[in-house]
Amino acid sequence: xxxxxxxxxxxxxxxxxxxxxxxxxxxxxxxxxxxxxxxxxxxxxxxxxxxxxxxxxxxxxxxxxxxxxxxxxxxxxxxxxxxxxxxxxxxxxxxxxxxxxxxxxxxxxxxxxxxxxxxxxxxxxxxxxxxxxxxxxxxxxxxxxxxxxxxxxxxxxxxxxxxxxx
Amino acid sequence: xxxxxxxxxxxxxxxxxxxxxxxxxxxxxxxxxxxxxxxxxxxxxxxxxxxxxxxxxxxxxxxxxxxxxxxxxxxxxxxxxxxxxxxxxxxxxxxxxxxxxxxxxxxxxxxxxxxxxxxxxxxxxxxxxxxxxxxxxxxxxxxxxxxxxxxxxxxxxxxxxxxxxx
DNA sequence: TGGAACTTTCAAATAGTATTGAAATATAAT
DNA sequence: ATTATATTTCAATACTATTTGAAAGTTCCA
Numbered sequence: 001x002x003x004x005x006x007x008x009x010x011x012x013x014x015x016x017x018x019x020x021x022x023x024x025x026x027x028x029x030x031x032x033x034x035x036x037x038x039x040x041x042x043x044x045x046x047x048x049x050x051x052x053x054x055x056x057x058x059x060x061x062x063x064x065x066x067x068x069x070x071x072x073x074x075x076x077x078x079x080x081x082x083x084x085x086x087x088x089x090x091x092x093x094x095x096x097x098x099x100x101x102x103x104x105x106x107x108x109x110x111x112x113x114x115x116x117x118x119x120x121x122x123x124x125x126x127x128x129x130x131x132x133x134x135x136x137x138x139x140x141x142x143x144x145x146x147x148x149x150x151x152x153x154x155x156x157x158x159x160x161x162x163x164x165x166x
Numbered sequence: 167x168x169x170x171x172x173x174x175x176x177x178x179x180x181x182x183x184x185x186x187x188x189x190x191x192x193x194x195x196x197x198x199x200x201x202x203x204x205x206x207x208x209x210x211x212x213x214x215x216x217x218x219x220x221x222x223x224x225x226x227x228x229x230x231x232x233x234x235x236x237x238x239x240x241x242x243x244x245x246x247x248x249x250x251x252x253x254x255x256x257x258x259x260x261x262x263x264x265x266x267x268x269x270x271x272x273x274x275x276x277x278x279x280x281x282x283x284x285x286x287x288x289x290x291x292x293x294x295x296x297x298x299x300x301x302x303x304x305x306x307x308x309x310x311x312x313x314x315x316x317x318x319x320x321x322x323x324x325x326x327x328x329x330x331x332x
Numbered sequence: 333t334g335g336a337a338c339t340t341t342c343a344a345a346t347a348g349t350a351t352t353g354a355a356a357t358a359t360a361a362t
Numbered sequence: 363a364t365t366a367t368a369t370t371t372c373a374a375t376a377c378t379a380t381t382t383g384a385a386a387g388t389t390c391c392a
Contacts, residue, residue, distance in 0.1 A: 003291045006284040010298065013277050020188045020270055024350065038293035043369080053352045058370060079360065079367065089300040104186050111179050118172040125169045127204035132176065134255040145327050160330050161311045161323070190380070209339080219382045224340060245337060245390070 007036060026052055027060040031069055040073045040082035068095045090155050098150045109143050112136035173202060192218055193226040197235055206239045206248035234261045264316045275309050278302035
């Protein structure tokens with residue numbers, strides 16, 4: 001496959017993949033573009049290559065920086081800001097995991113912890129409490145595993161897990 | 167907290183959580199409702215409790231069945247179909263994992279495998295191939311871990327992983 | 333066989349989300 | 363201080379996804 005075609009396929013696929021997981025398409029595409037670019041790119045570069053507006057690029061670059069997936073870099077003698085993606089895929093995975101855990105999983109664990117203590121003795125109340133308890137156990141456990149794998153090294157974790165499960 | 171309030175909170179939260187992960191809100195809410203219901207519910211029941219249309223309920227129940235998260239059950243003497251959720255949270259986690267892996271992760275792994283073989287020797291081509299290779303390694307590894315943990319038992323896996331990472 | 337009960341379909345409406353682009357703001361150079 | 367360049371904001375718009383609801387389809391029973 002030729003580079004041009006391959007780049008394009010990758011950007012499209014990464015965008016589609018992201019949107020299936022609740023990450024907006026443009027953000028995923030900007031990320032993809034920066035991932036495969038050996039040099040940092042300017043806002044203008046991203047606009048041109050992806051054919052999206054200045055506002056859109058700006059907003060998504062800021063979001064990517066917020067997720068620690070992209071850094072601003074300054075070139076000397078250049079007024080504009082340039083942007084480069086974190087290239088280490090393990091770091092990428094860790095950062096995404098850490099953010100989503102913090103923003104989505106932790107609040108859910110907290111809520112389930114509260115819901116476990118619902119009052120009532122009816123069949124309905126019992127079923128509810130059981131579900132809340134089970135889900136709380138599951139989510140806490142996932143939370144704990146992610147916490148530890150984010151702290152330590154994801155690569156090592158995956159290797160260890162593969163071995164464990166052989 | 168009272169049951170009524172707790173149920174409501176749970177359904178809302180599960181719906182919001184789902185939509186952050188690319189699962190539509192109604193589907194997640196129908197799932198939540200069935201999860202906390204000790205008895206199977208009819209289409210009509212779900213319509214009333216969630217205030218959503220017949221068509222919507224029907225479509226999402228079918229989707230949940232497709233994901234193996236909900237089963238049709240027949241009550242004898244009853245013409246209507248009833249629906250009950252799988253209550254074992256480990257099975258729920260396994261089924262969701264299995265489906266998403268199959269539908270989303272596997273195609274991505276396949277694509278990255280192809281993209282690794284892109285032609286070209288420019289800096290751009292090299293950066294591209296490196297990224298594709300790294301991502302292919304990462305996604306394949308995740309794929310392998312999920313494959314094994316889906317085959318075996320998720321609970322055991324999480325316990326083992328927690329221990330490993332202590 | 334007719335018709336009541338229930339389920340499914342799908343085009344149209346609605347709601348939700350993302351994107352644009354131009355104005356406002358900020359920053360740097362002269 | 364003025365101008366040129368770059369960045370940010372945000373109301374308007376475009377786009378996508380979801381939901382509705384009525385019609386069509388199916389199944390069961392008398």
